[in-house]
Amino acid sequence: MRRSIPVVAAALGLALTMTACSSGSSNEDDATPKPSAAATTSAPALSGTLTMWVDETRIDVMKPIVAEFQEQTGIKVDLVQKVSGDIRTDFVKQVPTGQGPDVVIGAHDWTGEFVNNGVVAPIELGDKAAGFASSAVQAFTYDGKLYGSPYAIENIALVRNNKLLPETKANSFDDLIAEGKTAKVKYPVVIQQGDAGDAYHLYPLQTSFDAPIFTQTADGSYTNELGLGGEKGEAFAKYLAKLGNEKVLLATLDGDKAKQAFLDGQTPYIVTGPWNTTAFKEAGMDISVLPVPSAGGSEAKPFVGVQGAFISSKSKNPLLANEFVTNFLTTEKVQTELYKAGGRLPALTASAEQVDDPVLKGFNEAGATGAPMPSIPEMGAMWAFWGTTEVQIISGQAKDPVKAWDKMVTNMQDAVDGTK
Known part of the structure; x- marks a missing residue:
């Protein structure tokens, strides 16, 4: 079971104290040592090269941040772009051999796998931890230790094309579909799927049936007990089959096609994240962001993802890595x-309070009651069973949605038991 325990404040001053001492220049003939230029100016106190891995979805955001860090500290950063599908597994494989990076930028749900493989070092934010959204700190906390420095929070929501539909009155997802049809375009609403399915984008609908992937304790920590079995999960499976039969959900509509359908005005609604709304706004679209309506009667809760930085347990430059991850990345200026x-x-509250973008505020409100995506080791084995089964139900390949769902749960349980 993953337990989230408040971060214990700890001092990180030793490295900086040592650096300041080594950079001072005293005149042995003087009674009082004179401070060097490094002690009285912003000259670099640390030197060396830091290797950082970033995937293609984050590298453009990180490039100017890294350049600023190099200018401020004098620490050279070798920024390496990795393929998003490979970066996580490559990190796990290469760190034990000493070939991995000092820092990797990624998502909080990698934490459990990284910790269990011994490839990341715990970090200490000390008093700085109180300045972050509690969910962001919780997301990177595993067995009472913090392993990542958060910088951004994201979740999916319902995005509306205001030109096609100026308002939404729907109280349920079925109501939303009915409203979407009044726009008289190709799709009443789109939720991306594709050949392998996409359980992430369907999760708000699933949680509205009270069928979470794993159960949670009172403090929000995840257990390794599956929560999507039984009657509630089966009811969701039947609902997926219904949406598939009605052609509301289409297995052929992957992420790119769903995005393009919205851009082309073929649907008034899309369930997506902030990574797509930039393109919508650049295209001159007038959009609003709303919570996903309930399909099963309970609140529709999306996964909340937190982006951050991990330090390799085998880093050749732990002081430099710590300078970037816990001192530079946590500042209000950089977070903004x-x-x-x-x-x-x-993720930093002071920066979040400055946000006045109504689109981003909409996502924040839609994800206010969401939960961090599970970072327990068992989570990694869930996706293949989950998405594949859902897309089989949607497409009609699974003739009996309940039997298909129950088989999926059995396979998931076997996978959970195999990680114990």
């Missing part, structure tokens, strides 16, 4: 710059 470049809500 990351928001402006990436369009995601800052």
